[in-house]
Amino acid sequence: MRFEEREITLKDGRQCILKPNSSEYAEQMLEYLKKTPDETDFLLRYPDEVKWTLEEEQKILDDFLENPYAIMMVAVVDGKVAGNAGVNGIGYQRKLWHRCSLAIALYKEYWGLGIGTAMLEYLTELARQVGWKQIDLEVVSGNDRALAAYKKCGFIETGVRHHALRFDDGTLHDEILMYKEL
Ligand SMILES: CC(C)(COP(=O)(O)OP(=O)(O)OC[C@H]1O[C@@H](n2cnc3c(N)ncnc32)[C@H](O)[C@@H]1OP(=O)(O)O)[C@@H](O)C(=O)NCCC(=O)NCCS
Numbered sequence: 001m002r003f004e005e006r007e008i009t010l011k012d013g014r015q016c017i018l019k020p021n022s023s024e025y026a027e028q029m030l031e032y033l034k035k036t037p038d039e040t041d042f043l044l045r046y047p048d049e050v051k052w053t054l055e056e057e058q059k060i061l062d063d064f065l066e067n068p069y070a071i072m073m074v075a076v077v078d079g080k081v082a083g084n085a086g087v088n089g090i091g092y093q094r095k096l097w098h099r100c101s102l103a104i105a106l107y108k109e110y111w112g113l114g115i116g117t118a119m120l121e122y123l124t125e126l127a128r129q130v131g132w133k134q135i136d137l138e139v140v141s142g143n144d145r146a147l148a149a150y151k152k153c154g155f156i157e158t159g160v161r162h163h164a165l166r167f168d169d170g171t172l173h174d175e176i177l178m179y180k181e182l
Pocket residue numbers: 040042043083104105106107110111112113114115116117118138139140143144145146148149152
């Protein structure tokens with residue numbers, strides 16, 4: 001969906017723009033999707049699972065832009081993609097219409113500068129405007145930075161999904177379930 005750009009000042013004094021993602025960033029986004037999972041084990045995707053083309057990525061981003069029930073927010077610093085976050089409806093069935101889910105990831109060089117907090121706050125505002133009543137998300141157990149960011153922004157832990165993820169090395173990892181009332 002389309003929404004207003006918002007400019008924030010980072011902890012290091014730089015400016016960052018939060019705006020709707022679109023095909024303009026497709027090339028940078030493909031790079032981001034492949035590089036960010038190399039910087040942390042806490043993301044769902046492995047880099048080799050990003051198999052789609054630039055044209056396909058452009059279409060994905062423009063479809064998000066025109067979808068009133070999907071938010072795709074990019075954080076841009078000095079013209080470069082620093083991170084991305086998305087909020088989507090859980091499902092098409094009416095009994096699920098009140099819920100959405102959230103995902104966020106920044107390049108490591110931008111961690112700890114306040115971008116995550118600003119994105120979570122803005123996404124919360126937008127999700128409320130769409131009409132969703134709660135945001136759900138999952139965090140890999142041990143991702144203390146993300147847990148702290150979510151708690152700071154009002155999310156609460158509701159449970160654990162045991163052995164939700166199996167990494168390539170065979171290790172199993174729990175997911176912590178979190179939610180925020182809108
Ligand atoms: C998780 C993530 C989105 C948080 O964004 P961020 O911009 O780094 O977070 P912020 O700078 O806004 O910090 C938010 C809070 O996290 C906490 N925090 C910061 N550094 C921390 C650290 N090293 N350890 C634990 N908590 C930390 C603080 O409470 C901070 O609040 P404060 O600024 O008031 O002190 C970002 O670090 C990231 O993309 N990580 C990798 C991908 C990922 O894990 N995504 C989430 C998947 S569920």
